[in-house]
Amino acid sequence: MVSVAGIRGIVGKSLTPLVLTTYTQAYATWLYKELHRQPKPNTVSRAEVPKVILGRDTRPTGKIISDFVQGVLVQAGCNVINLGVVTTPTVELAVTEEDADGGIIITASHNPVEWNALKLLNALGEFLTPAQGTEVVALAESKDFFSATWNNFGMAIHKDDALDRHIEKVLNLPLIHPERIAARNYKVVIDAVNGAGSGVMPKLLEALGAKEVIKVACNGSGLFPHGPEPIEENLTETMGITAYNGADFGVVVDPDVDRIAFICEDGTLFGEEYTLVACADYILKHRSGAVVNNLSSSRALEEIAAKYGAPFHTAKVGEANVVEVMKQVGAIIGGEGNGGVILPELHYGRDALVGLALFMQAFADWQTDNHDGKLSLFKKSFPEYHIAKHRIELSSGIDADTVLMRLQERYAAERMTTIDGVKIDFAESWVHLRKSNTEPIIRIYAEAKTKTAAEKLARDFGTELIELAARSVSNVKVGDEIV
Secondary structure (H helix, E strand, O other): OOOOEEEEEOOOOOOOHEEEEHHHHHHHHOOEEEOOOOOOOOOOOOOOOEEHHHHOOOOHHHHHHHHHHHHHHHHHHEEEEEEEOHHHHHHHHHHOOOOOEEEEEEEEOOOOOOOOEEEEOOOOOOOOOOHHHHHHHHHHOOOOOOOOOOOOOOEEEEEHHHHHHHHHHHHHOOOOOOOHHHHOOOEEEEOOOOOOOOHHHHHHHHOOOOEEEEEOOOOOOOOOOOOOOHHHHOOHHHHHHHHHHOOOEEEEEEEOOOOOEEOOOOEEEEEHHHHHHHHHHHHHHOOOOOEEEEEOOOOOOHHHHHHHHOOOOOOOOOOHHHHHHHHHOOOOEEEEOOOEOOOOOOOOOOOOHHHHHHHHHHHHHHHOOOOOHHHHHHHHOOOOEEEEEEEEEOOOOOOHHHHHHHHHHHOOOEEEEEEOOOEEEEOEEEEEEEEEEOOOEEEEEEEEEEEEHHHHHHHHHHHHHHHHHHHHOOOOEEEEOOO
16 A cells, blocks of 8 residues: 555565565655756766665564665665664654655554555655655656666665664753653553564653663564554553553553553553643643644644644644644644654654653653642543544445545535545534545544543444445445554
């Protein structure tokens, strides 16, 4: 599947050596075009070749794919800096640090272990814009690739300090005060789902002053002990471990560490939707500026922005879309309700390391002013909403756009946004229905004041979509958001 989120598929089925070669060559050719600003790249000197940052998560297929992709890049004349196993935001930071022309992260993020992907970055260390992505896809389809001559191959070197530099940058943020966090003597559970966060997240927790760190699924094997997406149905055991050990809170990240969720001391979820809410609240206490989230994120952020008189904006789902709006409005913080926090002060990318630092600082300062209150009480300081996430799996031949258009016509009298699927806002709730960029499904997000109301809204609209699709959707099913 090809989108702004990258080229992803099941290894050995849809993600084959041919696909990897084609898109890596297309990307390398695009880099040459960007570097030289000419219609078709010709022979260039070694000093003019693109520099590419390469990193991967811990999936069992990651090493061999990384070696493969590195070889294609080198034969295309690119110079490669291979960071090994690192987080997605670490690669993003490294692109600008190393003055590189782009980067590739080999990760399928929250998808199951049999999946992998190429996430492509531009010279800003950000995901390709829609226009840039379209050009890479066109090159892949045309197969009009640049290839270096035998004596102009690129070179590859390895660097192993990128994660340490990332931690240092987070600790040096003006609004992060590790000494104040350390004064709380936190006991923390960290679940890295054996992904790229296995080493760096415990290390960051200690650097931020956590007194005791209990590691869960931090062996870096890439074999996920539970579903890799940090949502409630995947975290039952970790929630229990947090409560059983008397931890102050639990931390969960996805395999490439661009999403983060928290667990309260009583084993309940703080909720990935509220990661950004808590971080934005902390930032807005100290600075003035706009905030941005996507259409599928909690309405709680809008209320927090209103509390501080801050401008609030929404974007299409997807990191690149959120970043685009953030730049347009000069936002000081933004992100997505899936636990993705973007702090432009560091870089324009979802970053679980930044999310952890901001969240711990926010909680520590709140405890100082609230008699050492627990995390579950901290959550109650924010507007209460509940989100239900469901999906409709599409059978082949189903035109999702037509189905969503019919829904749009039916609810034309309601307050509606159609820049990304169909979002319908009601007085105390909303529902957002959109095609996934990474899977053949329609995602259904619904938010209301109670969990029961949100679940009912999501299921009702799921049923309605099937009815609107009529006979053309004979083998569609509605289920929980699990991928």
